[in-house]
Amino acid sequence: MLRLEAVGHVFGRDRTLETIDLTVAPGESVCLVGPSGCGKTTLLRIAAGLVVPTEGIVSDAFHRSAVVFQEPRLLPWRRLLDNIALGLKATAVPRRERLARARALADELGLGERHDHYPHELSGGMQQRVALARALAVDADLLLLDEPFSALDVGLRSEAQTLLLGLLGRRGIASLLVTHDLTEALRLGHRILVMSPSPGRIVHEERVERPFGERDAAFLYEAAGALLRQPAVADAFLFRQCEVTP
Amino acid sequence: MKRSLPVRGVEALLGWGGSLTGVLLFVALWEWGSLVYGSFLLPGPRDALAALGRLWQEGAASAVLATTWRAMLGFALAAAVGTTLGILAGLSHALGRALQPVSTVLLGIPPIAWIVLAILWFGSGSLATVYTVMATSLPVSFAGAQMGALTRDRRLQEMADVYQVPPLMRLFDFHLPHIASYVFPALITSLGVAWKVAVMAELFATEDGIGAGLAMARVNLDTAAAMAWIVLVVALLLAAEHGLLRPLQRRMEPWRQHGRGGF
The missing domain is CATH 3.40.50.300 (P-loop containing nucleotide triphosphate hydrolases)
Known part of the structure; x- marks a missing residue:
């Protein structure tokens, strides 16, 4: 509550x-x-x-609560999966595990083909979905x-x-x-x-x-x-x- | 409207060979100038190349090595110190306020004044040259790093707060990649400064190196040799920029490459 x-x-x-x-x-x-x-x-x-x-x-x-902002606020220098896994990295989840969880979320949100893309290579809608996946990744x-x-x-x-x-x-x-x-x-x-x-x-x-x-x-x-x-x-x-x- | 053949030809050349075309145009202009003013005032590209060949046989390689060593050592020291101080000055307001005027003063002192001071302090030799190079190129990398640290994206900082990003990860994942995009252009500028100042300092302070070679050319009124040394300096600068800094930047900032479209 x-x-x-x-x-x-x-x-x-x-x-x-x-x-x-x-x-x-x-x-x-x-x-x-x-x-x-x-x-x-x-x-x-x-x-x-x-x-x-x-x-x-x-x-x-x-x-745990997570925020999705008006703009995606992704790290421009990180690939899609690393951006999704950002919150997991902050809580020291091992790299292999956090990438596996990010991959599963990316697939669930329809970003499956673009695991290695940088944010500027994604459309606005996709960027916002990455931001949503990042919030979901921390099990909020x-x-x-x-x-x-x-x-x-x-x-x-x-x-x-x-x-x-x-x-x-x-x-x-x-x-x-x-x-x-x-x-x-x-x-x-x-x-x-x-x-x-x-x-x-x-x-x-x-x-x-x-x-x-x-x-x-x-x-x-x-x-x-x-x-x-x-x-x-x-x-x-x-x-x-x-x-x-x- | 249809454009004439020469216009289209030049456009094609520009599009196809970009920088190579620029170089060739420059060489052509040089050749033309040499024809107009005579080869004593302005030796043509071929004279310069011949002089370069002669210099090479007389052992120009050791001069190149000496200058490269001084320029790169001064540049590397300035880059390390300047970038570190610049990042700290950008992250901490107090330190920024304290260091900013120092940087402005350093930037304002002409390189020639540094050479005089350096010779008085360290005597003639490599050390005076390295010191001068460092003193003149340090403010450039300082300013770049400071600007990078000052322009961090507040919205990304807030996002980091939401995900409780620890300090070390904040530095490596949030601050440094952003700062790097300011530091690299500053380093490229600083590298150019380093070469030019190294040659100038050598002119006054050392017995060997490209600057000393230029001094010799002046004494002998050998304009062709002077041009040859200039060609050599420019070639070295281009090699350092495109052989070292640009590849390093591409390696460290892969996200800047133009990539796959995402629509």
Whole structure:
């Protein structure tokens, strides 16, 4: 269980986060959605332990968490397998074993033909899959994802979402995913938290009961529409009431 | 529009033999200059080659060896010290602030002043030359390494934090490969400086070596011999760069090779 209690953060003179309560249960997928600059990336950094919040308590009872960033952040001078095995090397897993595990993951994520390629020889979608494999390689039971697919075009993004759903489901990994795309949140989350900017706070929580397999395009658009009809959500996304209602 | 035959011919040559074409064009220009100004002021390539043959028979090989030894020793010392200090200065802000002005001062002192100082300190001979080479090429490798260490990617550092990468692995897997990409170009520049300064220092400080040979050519008003020595220096510099540093860089940075497409 990951638990943030009354977390607030002040950066310089600006308050970026205000009294945020958030939990992620084992195996649960939580999506944080909000417009740009609402502090959701800062919140993810706090959850990852990369930033210490000015106020509040963070308790992380997960065995191991890993972060997938907006950009792949691969080492340009290491081959695909070595990049996947990076976290294993950091925990001193012997080379033969870590490469074997990296190879298995690369095959599972459809990177089988490119074991010896350097990152610049891979497309953007492949690089992001390598970053995902690197996070999975350390046997994380909590994945923190910061708009991992925002740089991909629509077709690739949908493909990557399907891949992620499969990987998380098969392994029972919990996830906290940050996105500015409502439909992405509705497709990937058990629970959706909507954030509003200045200062960043959670203004709405929505539980999506429908199984992942049945969330088709029609459902996503309809659910996104329903969500935007909530005044708090519409406010967060800077729609004024007069613009939403004719 | 169709381009004329000579234009296409030159383009083909440029594309096909790149640097070789450049060299040949340069030699042609040289030959033309020699025809215009006469072979006393500007001996042609053939005169220079003849002079080179003569010098070789008189034992130029030992001069080449002496100069190579001095230049490479000074360069290697400067590279080792400069790169190490540069990395430390880039990693530690305090050290960077302390060393930066020193490097700027060293960079500002003209090589000729170093030679005078070196002769006063060490007397004429190899040591003065090696010292001068080291003093002038050290700031170059220092600056390259420092710049490399300063421009480390913060986002990769954060990724290292996430995966709890231990310090030694951080150095070898994160910092050094990045720094190397700044150090190699600096070393290539520094190597050029080293050769030129070595020859110049020898002109004043030693009895043997290419610089001393140039001094002799000046005394004898032997322009062809001077040109021959110049050809020799350039050839040595090219050999050191393409025979030593570039292959080393290719070996250490295989990820920079243009590779298989990945789409």
